[in-house]
Amino acid sequence: xxxxxxxxxxxxxxxxPFSYAIKVIGGSFMFIxxxxxxxxxxxxxxxxxxxxxxxxxYENLKAILSERNVTFENIxxxxxxxxxxxNWKPVVxxxxxxxxxxxxxxxFVLLDRLSREDVLIELNAIAIIE
Amino acid sequence: xxxKEIVFPKGSNESSIFGIRVSQARExxxxxxxxxxxxxxxxxxxxDIQKQMTHVFDNLRDILLEGGFTMNDxxxxxxxxxxxxxxxxYFELSRKIFLNNPVAQTVLVVxxxxxxxxxxxxxxxxxxx
Numbered sequence: 001x002x003x004x005x006x007x008x009x010x011x012x013x014x015x016x017p018f019s020y021a022i023k024v025i026g027g028s029f030m031f032i033x034x035x036x037x038x039x040x041x042x043x044x045x046x047x048x049x050x051x052x053x054x055x056x057x058y059e060n061l062k063a064i065l066s067e068r069n070v071t072f073e074n075i076x077x078x079x080x081x082x083x084x085x086x087n088w089k090p091v092v093x094x095x096x097x098x099x100x101x102x103x104x105x106x107x108f109v110l111l112d113r114l115s116r117e118d119v120l121i122e123l124n125a126i127a128i129i130e
Numbered sequence: 131x132x133x134k135e136i137v138f139p140k141g142s143n144e145s146s147i148f149g150i151r152v153s154q155a156r157e158x159x160x161x162x163x164x165x166x167x168x169x170x171x172x173x174x175x176x177x178d179i180q181k182q183m184t185h186v187f188d189n190l191r192d193i194l195l196e197g198g199f200t201m202n203d204x205x206x207x208x209x210x211x212x213x214x215x216x217x218x219x220y221f222e223l224s225r226k227i228f229l230n231n232p233v234a235q236t237v238l239v240v241x242x243x244x245x246x247x248x249x250x251x252x253x254x255x256x257x258x259x
Contacts, residue, residue: 004197006159006193006196006197007196008192008193008195008196009196010169010192011169011189011192011193012167012169012170012171015171018162018163019162020161020162020164020193021159021160021161021162021193021196021197022159022160023157023158023159023197023198024157024158024159024160025156025157025158076160077160077162077253077255079253083241085242085246088244104160104162105160105161105162105163105253106162106163107162107163107208107210107251107253108163108243108244109210109238109240109242109243110240110241110242110243111240111241112241126160
């Protein structure tokens with residue numbers, strides 16, 4: 001299995017931590033649906049607290065990856081959804097604790113609302129598994 | 131059976147009802163949010179959806195080429211618009227681009243994207259079988 005981060009030569013080096021695209025040769029995949037900030041009992045955590053909610057979704061993601069013995073380095077695509085641009089910076093702070101380098105191809109989208117009124121962040125991912 | 135085929139349900143005349151079956155893919159390309167920025171990282175065509183759509187697809191082509199892919203290798207594409215009124219213009223352009231190579235597209239109108247000046251963004255998946 002091989003992964004290659006793609007950047008056309010005339011494209012600027014990303015100023016934010018992301019990859020324009022990731023090429024994968026071989027391997028198998030895990031498609032992870034939207035994660036919301038619930039704990040293992042299904043209770044929403046950190047109501048009104050974006051830092052707590054962002055941490056919970058990343059912890060949920062980490063638990064899923066760990067189940068197949070892979071890490072955040074194996075994530076090739078990440079899509080995250082917020083309801084206000086104000087929450088972008090705090091979420092990036094949390095994200096940077098989980099991704100050290102090997103940034104995924106990423107998309108950020110602002111929506112009017114998420115799956116539940118008290119949910120401030122959702123994210124989904126594709127990971128490669130050897 | 132071909133390694134890539136468009137799947138239409140029998141008896142359906144609706145062109146939007148289809149899937150793309152891929153088997154024995156050798157290479158995949160996962161493409162992140164592609165925006166209408168130029169080589170200086172400046173958003174082009176502010177408030178001009180036509181210019182921005184054209185630039186987004188130019189950037190998408192460049193990313194695919196750099197990875198050894200072409201637009202014909204795209205299988206799935208998400209399109210994020212920030213204004214419902216831009217939808218007809220997008221569909222007119224995409225009909226031309228994907229005329230001979232249908233792609234599983236999802237077009238959404240969202241509240242906003244990473245940069246308030248960006249009117250359209252795409253991400254998606256390509257593969258070579």
